[in-house]
Amino acid sequence: MPEKVIFLADMESFYASVESARDPSLRGKPVAVCGDPALRHGIILAASREAKAHGIKTGQPAWEARRMCPWVIFIHPRMQAYIDCSLQITEIFKQFSDRVFPYSIDEQFIDLTGSTKLFGTPRQAAEQLMEKIRNETGIRCRIGMGENMLQAKMACDCFAKKRAEAFFELNSANYAHFTWPLPVGSLFGVGHRMVKNLNRIGVRNIGHLARLPRGMLGRLWGVNGELLWLNARGIDYSTLETNSAPGQKGVGHTATLPRDYRRQGEIELVLLEMTEEVCARTRRQGKVGSTVHLYCKGSDFDFPTGFSRQKTLPESTANTMKIYPVVLDLFRRHWDRKPVRAVGISLSGLTPFRQLQLALNADYEKAEALAEAAGQVRKRFGKTSLFRAASLKVGAQLFERAGKIGGHDS
Template identity: 45%
Template sequence: MDKKVDRIIFLADCQSFYASVEKADNPGCRNKPVAVAGDPSRRSGIILAACPIAKSYGVTTAETLGDALKKCPELVIMRPRMQHYIDVSLMITEIYKEYTDLVEIFSIDEQFLDVTGSISIFGDPINIAQSIQHKVLQQTGVWIRIGISSNKMLAKIATDIWAKKNKSGIFTLRKDEVESLLWPQPVQKMFGVGSRMNAHFNRMGMNTIGDIARTPLPKLKDRFRARFGKQSDIQAEVMWRTANGLDDSPVTPGTLYAAPKSIGHMMTLPRDYIRKEEVENILLEMTEEVCRDSRRKGYMGKVVSVSCMCSPYEAPTGFSRQMKMNDPSNNTNLVFEAVKTLFYRHWDRMPVRRIGVMLSGMVEDNGYQLTLFDDQVRARALDRATDAIKDRFGSAAIIRASSLNSGQALERAQKIGGHYK
């Protein structure tokens, strides 16, 4: 029997991606501290990315712009251009595909590559990594860090703990080095462990990744149940497998385009909404976005969910509820009726601060249930017509009159993921 060949997996990460793109487009800022901020016109805006020079002043992602400017008064602030960052990310994906057809997008700035079958063509893993770094830097101005290992989890760990810290931007973590290199690392450096989970592990007497890895899985599950409840077995196993560097999942190019389990949108309102008409405008806009996304992806939802958080922040009230519709749908008007039913059934009339709408229980949009009183054919034709106008001329090309009053459709049309395009 042939011996199983270890895979060679890369996790390629773009350094300070948004800031790197801006510096590449603005050569005059090459030697200046640069940050991309959510709203440069407000000191309360949040830092989305900071270049290495800015980080050397102590500027960090997710801090307020005001705090960043106190640390670095010379900081050059760039307004985010989300569509441009997406375009550059896709350019980088195409470069990766020159080396392997097994490329899986993990996030806008991180991608997995399986180069097992590329060694005979492009050379050893280090040569491939260096070639990728050079080509991406040359064509986009973005510096890539690459972690190399035998599975996706270890490649991700190799990038986060070592490749991001060394000068070459490349690090190889072999399976037989997990115990000597990974286990001595503090728990907080483990992928999937945030500050709260780190505190939980510390209270359990687990301070290093090795402390988790050496704990027998049944015992770790018992300790998780005692702390988090009966439903924590899966979480315990994920942590244990991560600590031991175990991951059987393949690099899957189609992951980004797999059938969605749900499609939803949520937004924090610019102010508290109190009047019924104001809230309904937002609910309708959110429903329209969700249904349009569903139609674009070719799916309908059986289950509608509505979530709401009401002010004040120090003692918020709210709810998250769902209901099953009679038939799957992605028609805005039909889904909106279910959304309104859910919302008014559970809203306590407190000022609304955050609101969300979601469709789940997705089925393919290749057939639909005809009803006696609704003209489904006409409704679907109208949806297709409005979608085509928006696809061609932009989301704000056609909006409902109610959105001109207290809606946010025009503002949201200028953004991607809550940030300006």
């Protein structure tokens, strides 16, 4: 059986590169895309190569970046432009293979197995891809290659990004040689908290992890432990799903609040607005959900507080006033009275909305018709055209979030 040829293409400083491509006067200058420096979300979302040379990193506060490089150019994010560019790149990849899997806005997997006669060796194919993307979008891309998605991801993150040729190949034969000496934090799926846990049991590099018994990791961290063992050995059972938007399991919204929310009333108001948003999106898909999930995170991200709880509804619905009491119940039961900085609500267990339900209960029918009408108004005239009066209160986020994508300007 022929070996698989999987590419992971990663766009360099994606947001900053899109901005530089659109405005040539920015080329060669330190550019950082960030939210409003005066607000909480004034953090660096992307920094150009020139900005990185001054030590500016993604996730850094804007004021700190300014201190490191006083002449850095801050640019507000324009999420729609980045999504459009990402779609354009997907289109380019589809000229090479019909098996493309967008993993995030700036990373996409491509399966080029069996295309040697069309595009030459994998390296030649990668060079053609990189050149085409650079010519058509002005963005530099790096490509990691592997026999599976994990190897491609590791090849890209740990090697291709650091090399001038922007390409690196890992395979089952060389995976251990190249990756085992790397610090364990470099392994895909290992976050900073897991690094601490692994260090505690004497694991410093990927090789140490690979040599531990699989069962031991399974006992310590369940499925996650087993997955780490597999990843350390370059084994991955993932299949490249070509459907870019597979059957959705849930609809959710999360938001980082502009400040610490301490008052119960303010937090509950945001929860109401988010419940409304989640329900509206679920209805737009013609679905109803059966499980509500609420997540609240404290303000100190280094010492996490908060909770994550879910509850199954007595009957599937996408009606705000049926779901909100459940959200409130979860919140009041689990909130520890500490300030909240991030909240998230999701509705899962989605099933298609059935007309049969309408016929069962006249009130239900009325509520659904009202929600549908409100949804139509908002769809036509915008999210803020019809809203609850509570959204005019202090702490409300509706107007702040309206017209934004992923919490940033569209």
